[in-house]
Amino acid sequence: MPDSTFLDSTELVLNMGPQHPSTHGVLRVILKLDGEKVLGTECVLGYLHRGVEKIAENRTYAQFNPYVDRMDYVAAISNGLGYCLAIEKLLNVEAPPRAQAIRVILTELNRIASHLLWLGTHALDIGAITPVFYCLREREEALKIFEKYCGARLTTHAFRIGGLLYETYEGFEQEIRDFCDMFIPKVDEYEELLTNNRIWVGRLKDVGILNAEECKEYGVTGPVLRAAGVKWDLRKAQPYSGYENYDFEIPIRENGDTYDRYIVRMEEMRQSVRIMRQAVEKIPAGPIMGKVGKVIKPPVGEAYVSIEAPKGELGYYVVSDGSTQPYRCRVRPPSFINLQALDRMIRGGLIADVVAVIGTLDIVLGEVDR
Amino acid sequence: MAEEEPPGGPPAPKPEGVEAAKVPAKPAADAVKPAPKPAAAPPPPKPPATMAATLWESDLATEIKQRFGNQVRETSTYLGQNFVVVSPDSVISVLEHLKLEADFDYLVDLTLVDWPKRAERFDLIYILYSFARNERLRIKTPIADGYKPESAVSVHLTANWLEREAFDMFGVEFEGHPDMRRILLPDEWQGHPLRKDYGILQQDNRWVQENLGIESGQ
Numbered sequence: 001m002p003d004s005t006f007l008d009s010t011e012l013v014l015n016m017g018p019q020h021p022s023t024h025g026v027l028r029v030i031l032k033l034d035g036e037k038v039l040g041t042e043c044v045l046g047y048l049h050r051g052v053e054k055i056a057e058n059r060t061y062a063q064f065n066p067y068v069d070r071m072d073y074v075a076a077i078s079n080g081l082g083y084c085l086a087i088e089k090l091l092n093v094e095a096p097p098r099a100q101a102i103r104v105i106l107t108e109l110n111r112i113a114s115h116l117l118w119l120g121t122h123a124l125d126i127g128a129i130t131p132v133f134y135c136l137r138e139r140e141e142a143l144k145i146f147e148k149y150c151g152a153r154l155t156t157h158a159f160r161i162g163g164l165l166y167e168t169y170e171g172f173e174q175e176i177r178d179f180c181d182m183f184i185p186k187v188d189e190y191e192e193l194l195t196n197n198r199i200w201v202g203r204l205k206d207v208g209i210l211n212a213e214e215c216k217e218y219g220v221t222g223p224v225l226r227a228a229g230v231k232w233d234l235r236k237a238q239p240y241s242g243y244e245n246y247d248f249e250i251p252i253r254e255n256g257d258t259y260d261r262y263i264v265r266m267e268e269m270r271q272s273v274r275i276m277r278q279a280v281e282k283i284p285a286g287p288i289m290g291k292v293g294k295v296i297k298p299p300v301g302e303a304y305v306s307i308e309a310p311k312g313e314l315g316y317y318v319v320s321d322g323s324t325q326p327y328r329c330r331v332r333p334p335s336f337i338n339l340q341a342l343d344r345m346i347r348g349g350l351i352a353d354v355v356a357v358i359g360t361l362d363i364v365l366g367e368v369d370r
Numbered sequence: 371m372a373e374e375e376p377p378g379g380p381p382a383p384k385p386e387g388v389e390a391a392k393v394p395a396k397p398a399a400d401a402v403k404p405a406p407k408p409a410a411a412p413p414p415p416k417p418p419a420t421m422a423a424t425l426w427e428s429d430l431a432t433e434i435k436q437r438f439g440n441q442v443r444e445t446s447t448y449l450g451q452n453f454v455v456v457s458p459d460s461v462i463s464v465l466e467h468l469k470l471e472a473d474f475d476y477l478v479d480l481t482l483v484d485w486p487k488r489a490e491r492f493d494l495i496y497i498l499y500s501f502a503r504n505e506r507l508r509i510k511t512p513i514a515d516g517y518k519p520e521s522a523v524s525v526h527l528t529a530n531w532l533e534r535e536a537f538d539m540f541g542v543e544f545e546g547h548p549d550m551r552r553i554l555l556p557d558e559w560q561g562h563p564l565r566k567d568y569g570i571l572q573q574d575n576r577w578v579q580e581n582l583g584i585e586s587g588q
Binding site: 046047049051053055056058089090092124146216217218219230232237238249299300301302303304306313315317319327328330337340345370 | 394420421422423447448449451475476477478479481483484495497504506508526527528531532535539553554555556563565566570
């Protein structure tokens with residue numbers, strides 16, 4: 001027998017994923033461990049790579065629109081909004097005010113739906129089973145509104161370049177109001193379950209800290225950046241689609257740990273409701289489609305347009321060569337760039353926290369791999 | 371191709387009314403039609419073959435020009451978005467200067483555009499943002515095929531994965547990158563899909579056959 005046994009070894013390489021329930025999709029993380037301590041990680045990506053940017057170059061501008069929904073498929077409406085805004089920028093047109101207001105309502109509703117899925121699965125990862133049922137129950141109400149509006153629940157293709165295709169349905173405003181009234185007490189209910197829960201606090205406090213400097217270094221945006229104390233939200237910093245008309249706060253926290261990111265996202269859901277309430281009261285009358293031709297043919301040029309998606313800054317860099325197809329359509333995916341900070345966040349932490357940190361980054365692998 | 375028609379049976383009784391109002395405007399030939407009349411308003415009839423960018427004038431533009439002299443080929447603005455074209459060997463010092471002196475501390479994105487017919491085949495693009503100024507800026511640098519640009523990881527850590535993706539998709543290697551490997555495609559994959567000469571249906575058939583056991587390789 002050899003002199004050394006496995007008890008003498010100090011380092012262990014452990015493979016997590018791609019088929020692992022806590023990696024939220026097909027993410028593979030290779031962990032280097034010393035006992036319970038994480039010495040380093042490496043992410044292996046691309047299991048869901050579909051070549052979206054290549055597809056864009058072979059479709060017309062309008063044809064590519066449904067494809068963007070398949071990136072961040074839990075926030076398809078945000079993806080669609082970013083894409084439509086980018087092409088509208090290239091065409092130098094703006095959606096009519098009525099379309100903008102409806103876009104804002106649906107995008108905020110989608111933010112809530114996305115955050116709810118995050119909250120439910122994140123709590124499930126940590127070991128709390130109950131919240132996921134509650135979260136999916138409320139998310140269902142949001143999805144029903146999407147379905148009534150455009151016929152699809154998840155990959156909605158709700159917006160068109162230049163505005164909207166569908167008018168709102170009968171009773172849309174009332175359903176949004178009802179959702180808002182119903183939802184705020186539910187957020188309080190989630191908070192009651194989790195915010196002061198000793199296990200929850202114990203598992204999240206001081207875990208996966210990423211301070212403001214590191215966030216900027218890694219290009220991390222969205223709730224992760226705000227939890228580190230940077231008051232930055234593209235809806236305020238560079239408003240689009242009429243966000244400057246609404247009154248809302250940017251929730252921030254100081255420590256940049258997993259618990260703060262949880263608090264920030266909970267507060268964001270409340271702020272989304274606040275925006276929806278204001279928007280639904282003053283949806284202007286008028287057309288829903290701007291002046292874009294049947295054939296979308298932007299002049300030669302390029303533009304970068306980004307929006308505040310639920311996960312962070314979602315950008316589209318589109319280059320037009322004057323034809324009906326994008327010459328290049330680059331997507332700046334928040335999940336991909338945020339995920340890069342994973343190693344920094346869990347190096348030196350415990351293996352049990354890996355799951356908490358992956359959950360708190362709120363990644364969607366469809367967007368990471370594109 | 372035309373436009374998308376409302377799929378299946380989405381609800382919404384109202385759209386009919388709105389659509390109906392528009393329909394009479396396009397009677398007869400719905401197959402091939404000339405370019406739409408009410409297209410983009412500002413750019414007049416036949417758009418130029420090049421981007422109608424104008425000179426970008428500001429304190430920052432002058433400062434960059436003064437600091438880097440003839441390394442700066444162009445400072446332009448298009449649709450209210452500013453960009454600077456610099457020569458490839460000075461791009462890292464430009465990024466560093468902007469980060470330290472002008473607060474452009476956030477590298478939003480790094481990407482490439484392939485122009486196969488040009489002598490300098492690729493445009494390497496850095497999109498920067500400054501939290502302090504609330505301003506965006508694009509740095510572009512044209513590089514030839516086979517040229518190895520210096521890695522920006524020493525300036526912005528974000529560049530790590532972004533450069534790996536750029537290498538994966540375009541085959542542009544970054545000099546001094548700590549870990550120059552593919553990121554989205556398998557390590558052994560042949561070809562770089564976002565190059566314009568890579569077909570939309572093209573695949574690395576051998577890889578597919580060997581690793582996935584699919585005979586046709588498709």
